[in-house]
Structure formats: C-alpha cells, structure tokens
Amino acid sequence: MFFTNDVIITLAVCGAVGVLLPAAIIVIGCVKLKAAWKPSAAIGAGVFVLFAMSLEQLLHKVMIPIVGKSAVGYVIYGALAAGIFEETGRFIVCKLFRNKLNTQTAILGGLGHGGAEFAILIGFNYISYVSVAAMVNSMGFDKFAEMTGAGADVKEQLSAQLNAIAGITPALGALSLFERLLAMTAHVCLSVIVAKSVSAKKPLLFPAAIILHALLDAGAAMYQVGIIKSIAVVYAIMAALDVMMILFAVFLCRKKRGNEKQSE
Numbered sequence: 557m558f559f560t561n562d563v564i565i566t567l568a569v570c571g572a573v574g575v576l577l578p579a580a581i582i583v584i585g586c587v588k589l590k591a592a593w594k595p596s597a598a599i600g601a602g603v604f605v606l607f608a609m610s611l612e613q614l615l616h617k618v619m620i621p622i623v624g625k626s627a628v629g630y631v632i633y634g635a636l637a638a639g640i641f642e643e644t645g646r647f648i649v650c651k652l653f654r655n656k657l658n659t660q661t662a663i664l665g666g667l668g669h670g671g672a673e674f675a676i677l678i679g680f681n682y683i684s685y686v687s688v689a690a691m692v693n694s695m696g697f698d699k700f701a702e703m704t705g706a707g708a709d710v711k712e713q714l715s716a717q718l719n720a721i722a723g724i725t726p727a728l729g730a731l732s733l734f735e736r737l738l739a740m741t742a743h744v745c746l747s748v749i750v751a752k753s754v755s756a757k758k759p760l761l762f763p764a765a766i767i768l769h770a771l772l773d774a775g776a777a778m779y780q781v782g783i784i785k786s787i788a789v790v791y792a793i794m795a796a797l798d799v800m801m802i803l804f805a806v807f808l809c810r811k812k813r814g815n816e817k818q819s820e
Contacts (some may be wrong), residue, residue: 559689559722562635567685567721574679577733578671578740585667586727593662599649600668600747607645609676612637632686639769646747647762650754658754659748659809670740672793678736682729685721692718731787738794742772745801752808761808772797789814 582597615637623629643797649665650657697718703713714810746765753761778784 559693561667563722563724564686564689566724566729567682567689567725570724570770571679571682571686573733574677574682575675576679576751577678578667578674578679581740582664582667584743585664589660589664591658592664593653593656594664596656596661596664597668598652599653600646600665600670600743601672602668603645603665604669604672604676606637607641608673612641615641617742626688627783631774631777631783632779634780635770635774636766637767638773643746643750643762643765643769646750647754648696650751654754657751659751662748663744666744666784667740669747670736670743673743674736674740678732685724688718689721704755726734731791735794736745738791738798739772741798742769742794742801745798748805749801749808756808768797768801 586592586594586597618636619633619637620630623819646665646669650662653661691703695703697715701714704714709769746769749765749768753759753765772794775784775790779790785791
C-alpha cells in the first residue's frame with residue numbers, strides 16, 4: 557500500500573478547497589445580504605450538525621441493518637431520512653426565529669447548512685485522508701492496520717478503503733467539489749422554501765421541501781446500491797433538480813413581492 561505524491565497533493569488541495577470555498581461563499585453572503593440576520597449562517601450550520609450528523613446517524617444505526625437487505629428499501633429510507641431530518645430541523649429553526657425570518661436570512665441559513673456539509677464531508681474528510689496517507693507511507697499497511705486495532709477479518713475491508721482513497725485522481729476530486737456545490741445550492745433553495753412555508757403560512761411547502769430533498773439524495777442512494785451505474789447520471793439528476801428548485805424558490809419570492817405591491 558503506497559500513496560503517491562500526486563494523490564497526496566490532490567487530497568490536500570481538495571481538503572483545503574473543501575474548507576475555504578464554502579467559508580468564502582458564506583462570508584460573501586454575509587456581506588451581500590445586508591437585510592439578513594447574520595447569525596443565520598451559524599444556525600444553519602448547527603441544524604446540519606445536530607439533525608444530519610447526530611440525530612439522523614443514530615437512526616441509521618438501527619435502520620440500515622434492516623433496510624440494507626433490500627436495494628429499494630435502502631434507497632427509499634436513505635432519501636427520506638435525510639429529507640425528513642434536515643428539513644424538520646430547518647422548519648423548527650424558522651418557527652423559533654420567526655421574527656428574524658426573511659428571504660435574505662433564509663438564504664444565509666441555507667449557505668450555513670450547505671457550507672457546513674461541504675466542509676465536513678469534503679474538507680475535513682480529505683484533510684484526514686492526507687494524514688492517513690502519510691502514516692501508511694511511513695509505517696506500512698500492516699503496522700497501520702495493527703495500530704488501528706483492525707483484526708484479520710477487518711484488514712481486507714481496511715485495505716479496500718485505503719485503495720479507494722489512493723485511487724482519488726484530480727478529476728474525481730474536482731467532481732466531488734462540484735457535487736458539493738450542487739448540494740449547497742439545493743440547501744439554499746430548500747431553506748427559502750421552508751422559510752416561505754412559515755412566513756407565508758403555506759404548510760404544504762414543508763412536505764414539498766422534504767420530497768425535493770429526498771429526490772436530490774435518491775440518485776446517490778441508487779448509485780450506491782448499483783441501480784444507477786454512472787456517477788455522471790447522479791450529477792445530472794442533481795443539476796436538473798437544482799434548476800427546478802431555483803426556479804421554484806424564485807417564484808415564491810416574486811409571488812410574495814407581488815402580493816405586497818397589490819396590498820399597498
């Protein structure tokens with residue numbers, strides 16, 4: 557097992573971009589969205605950490621061994637779980653901070669949510685891969701496996717995971733970053749949709765956000781179980797859904813402005 561310098565550089569660059577790019581986007585958002593309540597970005601990030609990284613993962617420990625026996629069951633559960641947990645988190649926050657709620661605040665909350673996901677799933681993960689690669693290169697696979705406490709039955713799985721990391725090329729790294737940008741865009745739109753469900757008193761927008769989120773994650777889940785064979789198809793589905801959500805979010809915002817003008 558050996559990680560080349562090219563792979564380590566790719567991992568380091570993707571890790572740095574994975575942290576710095578979403579941070580830069582959030583900072584720009586805070587500057588540009590003058591009417592936004594600035595803590596919204598931090599609250600949005602907190603929603604992701606609490607509902608997606610904590611509560612959802614607890615349910616996964618119980619459900620994945622059950623639904624994992626069926627490809628269809630895994631896809632349905634995986635897509636719906638993400639949508640239900642994350643959009644419910646957004647909905648609760650919108651209710652709690654209703655007096656601060658506006659379109660700009662919703663956008664900033666979505667940037668914080670998507671930015672946290674971006675930084676954790678790509679930035680921090682890839683940075684950790686660099687440290688793993690350095691340790692494997694310095695001590696060898698056997699000693700590394702021994703240090704991690706991997707038994708003989710786990711060594712093969714660990715070897716497969718390290719081989720997958722060693723196979724990350726600049727193109728694959730760039731695709732991962734692109735996929736996170738698509739997801740971050742979706743989170744902004746979903747944040748606006750959920751906010752409108754609260755501020756405009758349109759309760760059906762909340763389940764609509766859950767369904768849209770589920771559709772966004774369904775492609776990746778189908779790729780994981782082999783229903784979809786090409787990752788390009790997954791990204792195409794995400795891009796198409798992003799366009800749909802952008803148009804829907806813009807429609808909701810313009811509709812409200814139109815209603816406000818009529819009431820003047």
